[in-house]
Amino acid sequence: MPKRDDIKRILLVGSGPIVIGQACEFDYSGAQACKALREEGYELVLMNSNPATIMTDPELADRTYIEPMTADFAAEVIRRERPDAILPTMGGQTGLNIAMDLHKGGILFDYGVEMIGATPEAIEKSEDRGLFREAMRRIGLNVPESGSARTLEEAMAVRNRLLTWPVVIRPGFTLGGAGGGIARDQEEFERLAARGLAASPASEILVEESLLGWKEFEYEVMRDRNSNNVIVCTIENLDPMGVHTGDSITVAPAMTLTDREYQLLRDASLAVMNEIGVDTGGANVQFAVNPENGRMVVIEMNPRVSRSSALASKATGFPIARIAAKLAVGYALDELLNDITRATTACFEPALDYVVVKAPRFNFEKFAGTSTTLGTQMKSVGETMAIGRTFKEALQKALRGLETGRAGFGLDGKDGDFLSMPREKLAAEAARPSDVRVFALAAALRLGFDVEELHRITSIDRWFLREMAEIVAFSGHVRENAVTLEDLAGDVPLFRQAKAMGFSDRQLAQLYARDENEVRNARHAVGLRPSFQLVDTCAAEFASLTPYYYSTYASGVSASLPDPGGDLGRIMILGGGPNRIGQGIEFDYCCCHASFALRDAGWRTIMVNSNPETVSTDFDTADVLYFEPLTLEDVLEIHHRERPGGSIVQFGGQTPLNLADSLAANGVRIIGTPPASIDMAEDRKLFGDLMDRLGIRQPAHGMAADIDEALEAAKIAGYPVLARPSFVLGGRNMVIAHEAAALRRYMLELRDVSRDRPVLIDHYLEQATEVDVDCLCDGTEVVIGGMMEHIEIAGIHSGDSACALPPPNLAGEVMDRIRRHTRDMALALKVRGLMNVQFAVQREDIFVLEVNPRASRTVPFVSKATGVPLAKLAALCMAGWKLGDLGFAAEPRPRHYSVKEAVFPFNRFPGAAIKLSPEMKSTGEVMGIDRFNGAAFLKSQIASGNRIPEGGNIFLSLKNSDKAMAVPLARRLLQLGFTIYATRGTSTAMRDAGLPSHALFKISRGRPNALDLMAEHSVEWVINTIEIGSEPAVDESRMRSQTYVNSIPITTTVNALEAALAGLEFLRRHRRLEVCSLQEYNRRGTGVKLPKNGSRPTNARRRDGDG
């Protein structure tokens, strides 16, 4: 028997909320591991606090614990479940840290739980810088000269020993290098060293010789119990050492290594695996190579699946996590099948006959004041991957796949800023690693910088620079040889070559000052279309059965489509592209569910996405996978090949929605809610008229194309007003203005405002409670999926706001009116699928703030809270099913409470103002679930890293309008045993009421103040409420930054404080927080019956198209 039968029940630890450095790639890995282990008949217990994951779908595990990702809660789960083994290697750094805590705390030993996939010794050796260096020395490998330090003094001593600048500071045990940096002088060194020490849970930093400018490579390795090793993929970073791998443009396979060097690194990777003691599973090893002499240095190794392994899996077709899970339970690589060819074994090294480029996606625009310079600390929030036959094609596809408005490697009319810069300034921009550096390079090449010069200032390998130079030069060549678009169409080899170099129709349109549609038509007129090739793990050596495609113009012959099998209709699902704040895993979750449900019901699903981190791009999520940029051009070519009967644009967030109109204009049949309804919901005038007709109130509002109009509209709506540009996602550039001056300032800063792109002005409802509703509609029936009460007051972006389901404080009558309004709107908007409504409740009055007739960010949360698979039901409605036939007739009424809390990346953006506003800033979410509301809230806070203490010193500072609440709240805090420090005003109010407190100075007024308290670590909790939307005062900014630096929990609204108090009071009574699985919470069942085995309804057949 190859697999172990001495273990029966396995605990899999997930990675928790999406944060920078640990995103949905771990859902992809975890979901694969879940499937792989259950396939083998193991009983699976899963723990993850992130409700937006596929892995926490109740059908993926036997019992799913959505509980905070801490060792304490993991211990509770172990006590309750008594698993035989724990698999910690699928949950990123979080998974490893929890498992190590459980190991060190003796929990694993006490309960006889075996760690599989990695041993504690191996984890320790790979994570502890000192042990790792020692291990590398033993096997004769170089490591950067360095030393570790636990204090600032020790750090200085190490620095002095190294004798060189710059030096790198790396905190131990943090994600994506959080808190690290490169110091070029003493002052910078002291600052970064202090920050690193604070960021490291172990208060340990590594001070290291800088390898700035060296080439960087990653090797993805797998190893089994028989010591069989394979390299799944090699990745070369285009950005040399100094930029975090997660922030680098990376290329697979490695491009600039001779076979000798390649094998030298391969040998080193295997030696590292062996020495660290990774017995089974996947790991990655990172190397730096000196471009001048080939000196090779080992940077680090991760004994687990990682962001890179997810990328490697998508780049090669080799499912690393799936295989790693099977290896962990005892299989050997040669006992497992290559899932792509299904003919050869998993014991081989994939061969690529294409080039893969990954490009990171940033969101700096959301964090005003922070530096956009990249360094050793990861700052990107997402990534896109592109596949082409050549590096050029892949690079251009990746850059247009980023969805930042760019059409490729520059040459799209958007580099005006760079092109008009003085030469020295442009050189500096090209030299400075940043989110837009690649476009600075494009501009520099256009302006005549040569490869040698750029190599000197960037250290980017000449090979990559030369390829880039050829792209730029080729555009000139095209222009010279084809003066007009018609000339180009007359020279098909030249046209084809341009496309094969990755030029998009949009870039060519820019070249000829024509419209994208004209280029496409000209291209189609001469029969120039891409071919579709397979990602098959083996460079065509064996026939592959898995339809995983990419497009290229370097080949004329497409791989044939597999037989669709009978009369199956085809439905295309457009994904969300690279993750960004406001459009992340929640939308990918919905796309996956659409595919799952439709496949089960008998459709053939076609997934289109460019995000390598996702489950949607796993090879078995859809029937056919296209790893392609989500642009009009690329999607239309897929549509031409597949001719799907219907296409779904409402699950992937704003990306596919933005394409909906132009797709429909080009013959793509969009199913579900008509795009016109989506437009209507976005159109203030039309939507306002509709609300009037339905008798539903909206806050007074207007629209403005310039400053004067804005001031006029605000006067009519009444201050304070909420202002935001139209057609944006995640509340980009939203603001609450309390007076005309603020609005004027906002309008001056906004760019691109016009009649077509106006600014929306709404009256802002003060002290209102926001309510989110997700509902389903099949065209005739409307069923509410879930109603959520926000804990933050209205005005904070709903994605950033904590919310509770069911609403703990809403009156039944108010909820009934909300239900009626929701139903009326869904029917009026002809919704077929999902709709999300945001209401504001101000005393007795209900206002509609926003309606989105599409999948919303809260769908996975509601589904987890209620047990109803909303996205699956929605997809089936789109395909013609009736809710009644699906067994979903009534709003679910869970008996437990679920609280969603947002997780923020402020610690990554030093200098940025830390405040919640109408602009979404969170990267992820967690869920707290319990039978008691207060406990659910408390869990959500712990899960989000905001561990509210049960006692100790707190700092209390309330804004003026909250002051009235100060006394009752302070009394409850004192009863719980807290010692209160407060600013003078609050303190005086408390003394008048006979409550004790310690008065502190305001930060700018004197000392001791709150900062001193925090610096001394003598305050456990900061409660600081400020006016929504107004700029926080300097004092508050400094204080909030300090809480993030010192990891002190902070509560910023009175509502959240109330919820926390309820939780603490609950804890005081019950002494502990219990854990319970989702399957138990929802054991009563929902009545939902999803169709299986192709039982499509007859009324759906007309939608099949020509499938």
Place this chain on the structure above:
Amino acid sequence: MTAYDWKKRREGKAYLALENGEVFRGYSVGANRDMVGEAVFNTGMTGYQEILSDPSYAGQLVCLTAPEVGNYGLNAADMESRDFFLSGLIVNRVSDPSSWRAEESLPAALEKRDVPAIAGVDCRALTVMLRDRGSQKAFLCASGAVPEGEGIARARAWEGLEGRDYVKKVTCGERYAWDSDNRLTASYPLEDCILPPAEFTVVAYDFGVKWNILRGLRRAGMQVTVVPAATSAGDALALAPDGVFLSNGPADPAGVLYAARAVEKLLGRIPVMGICLGHQLLGLARGGKTYKLPFGHHGCNHPVKDLVSGRTLITSQNHNFAVDADSLDAAKTAITHISLNDGSLEGLRCLDVPAFSVQFHPEAAPGPHDANPLFAAFRTLIEDAG
């Protein structure tokens, strides 16, 4: 803007005509001449220089599936023999080198060594065709002087590799001592390595030997004398070696039966190790049969199961012919290795005499080093025999 010779590069039209009538068009990136050969594909992602200088490719037009070729140029240390022996090279595209080790560019090297090459070919489409229909006789036209129809006819008219002796085209002219000053063996990245003393002597039959095999033997403590392929068993034994090594080489073992007869005479009198063609010759000497694989094994990622240890090795491979496992007398010859991809025979060991051989390439170059310990195994075989 950077000077850019895109158009100039594509001026020399070239094409590859297959015996099945298919023509792949591209442009010339090597010598200005035409060649016939057997079209095969290699899926390695690195190592084009080692492939070019591997004499086993004599008579073949090698299609590389690697998407970008030429990236790191060529250098003297990575040569696997004294020249390029293949008939021609087929690639997607060629780029200029960027590497601290690069001494010349790929097109320059091809031109210097008079090897034609074509770029701009859809290598994936060609590979799928070779996979589905088997290796093809082909004609590579880089001179631009032969019409396509005639190119197809020339491909068809070519005699092919089966039964042909290509070894005589690549073997050394006369006997020589390998690297007596250790200069070639101790090259990058092993400059600092101290070679063990050479305690044994080995005679290596050069059927087209790769230098990394000779380096491997030397690193395992054996001083090597290389002899021409046609050297008789008696002449080899007259050198009084401790072991005899049978090298890799091109084409069909059936074309070099004289060598198989020499092996027959050597067996039992001296420890023998064979690689690739050397393995096939050992198989023939043991009374086995060889056959042609549909499209051969050419690449760096071939999993081979070691039936003795149970471990799987990722190996470098380059062969079109294989020994038929069923044709061997199981009482006298043990199967030690099989391919995990297609189950074909990858290694054997004689039970009655000290000899073993492998179909794959433990010397790698290019490819993974997993099977490197086999050189030490040969040394052990010699020690045990002594």
